[in-house]
Amino acid sequence: TSLRDEASKKDILIGSGAINPTYLNDLEFAAVLANQFNSLSPENEMKWTFINPTKGHYNWDTIDRLVDFAEANNIVVKGHGLISSCCNPDFLLNITQPAAFYAAMKTHFEAIMHRYDSKINRWDVVTEALKTQGGGLNNNTFSQVLGPGYIADAFRIARAAGPDARLFINENLVESLPGKRQELYNLVSKLVAEGVPIDGVALQMHVTEVAPEPGVIAEMVNSYKTLGLEVSIAEMDVHTLDNALETDIYGAVISEALDAGITDISFWGFTDKHAYTWVPGAQPLMFDQSYKPKSEFYATHAALTNF
Numbered sequence: 434t435s436l437r438d439e440a441s442k443k444d445i446l447i448g449s450g451a452i453n454p455t456y457l458n459d460l461e462f463a464a465v466l467a468n469q470f471n472s473l474s475p476e477n478e479m480k481w482t483f484i485n486p487t488k489g490h491y492n493w494d495t496i497d498r499l500v501d502f503a504e505a506n507n508i509v510v511k512g513h514g515l516i517s518s519c520c521n522p523d524f525l526l527n528i529t530q531p532a533a534f535y536a537a538m539k540t541h542f543e544a545i546m547h548r549y550d551s552k553i554n555r556w557d558v559v560t561e562a563l564k565t566q567g568g569g570l571n572n573n574t575f576s577q578v579l580g581p582g583y584i585a586d587a588f589r590i591a592r593a594a595g596p597d598a599r600l601f602i603n604e605n606l607v608e609s610l611p612g613k614r615q616e617l618y619n620l621v622s623k624l625v626a627e628g629v630p631i632d633g634v635a636l637q638m639h640v641t642e643v644a645p646e647p648g649v650i651a652e653m654v655n656s657y658k659t660l661g662l663e664v665s666i667a668e669m670d671v672h673t674l675d676n677a678l679e680t681d682i683y684g685a686v687i688s689e690a691l692d693a694g695i696t697d698i699s700f701w702g703f704t705d706k707h708a709y710t711w712v713p714g715a716q717p718l719m720f721d722q723s724y725k726p727k728s729e730f731y732a733t734h735a736a737l738t739n740f
């Protein structure tokens with residue numbers, strides 16, 4: 434059976450992120466994607482400068498292609514990168530006046546969320562709000578112009594533009610850095626206390642050396658549940674260069690996530706093929722360069738089957 438067969442039986446989303454629509458030209462890639470996953474998200478193509486490089490101009494074709502592929506294969510799409518820590522166009526970077534910057538953000542969100550209104554029902558609204566190692570907000574163009582309130586602004590604009598969509602804050606390394614984990618919790622609980630419309634926390638889960646301490650995923654799921662929020666895994670990959678260790682990490686993380694009640698799990702790609710992973714050479718994914726399932730795949734499959 435495939436990952437998606439096992440997941441779908443249990444109402445679990447099992448997805449691949451990092452799908453650049455041009456990869457679909459590779460028919461083997463497209464076949465594995467359609468066979469194994471019931472969710473997908475783009476890599477960079479929905480980030481601001483890629484989808485909206487100049488004022489008023491949107492590159493819809495790229496994302497339309499992804500959405501059409503998903504629809505044809507009964508796959509749901511997650512929107513990624515409304516606000517991300519990279520990839521902002523000059524026309525935005527040149528706006529220094531807060532009201533104009535806010536208006537640009539609203540226009541951008543509305544254009545994208547309205548276009549995919551019936552096709553995309555969950556979004557990473559803000560990605561990497563915090564500094565990589567923690568210790569404050571990322572000093573990005575949004576916080577520079579709008580101040581720390583840009584996060585609340587973004588969620589409010591997103592809720593108004595897509596009232597039925599589920600809205601996530603997407604963050605890296607919180608599963609492995611206790612200080613940053615607490616910092617994200619403080620940030621999110623403050624948003625909730627202020628009535629900001631946020632539905633969940635998306636853990637990136639780019640594992641570099643060691644798996645998160647056992648219990649950490651469950652602890653996060655429970656603490657966010659008390660705030661009324663969902664936790665998902667959004668971009669898992671494991672780069673240890675030690676195949677046996679990677680396999681153990683895949684199995685342990687997926688089992689713990691499922692046991693904790695997580696129903697939305699995505700990986701940051703699925704093949705180690707160099708052109709298709711952001712860490713070429715690290716062999717971080719579940720299929721090798723010729724699309725053969727690796728032991729990481731079987732560990733994930735077993736976790737889904739045994740859940």
Ligand code: G3I
Nearest residue numbers: 451476477514517518519520560605637639668701710711
């Ligand atoms: O398209 C330009 C090209 O025109 C230019 O010549 C070239 C020169 O550097 O850059 C190209 O853009 C690159 C872009 O990928 C598209 O290929 C950027 O430099 C490069 O930084 C960017 O990397 C992406 C990265 O996010 C940016 O932060 C990775 O592909 C992408 O996998 C990665 O994904 C992120 C998630 O969005 C958020 N979580 C972490 C994850 C991994 O870093």
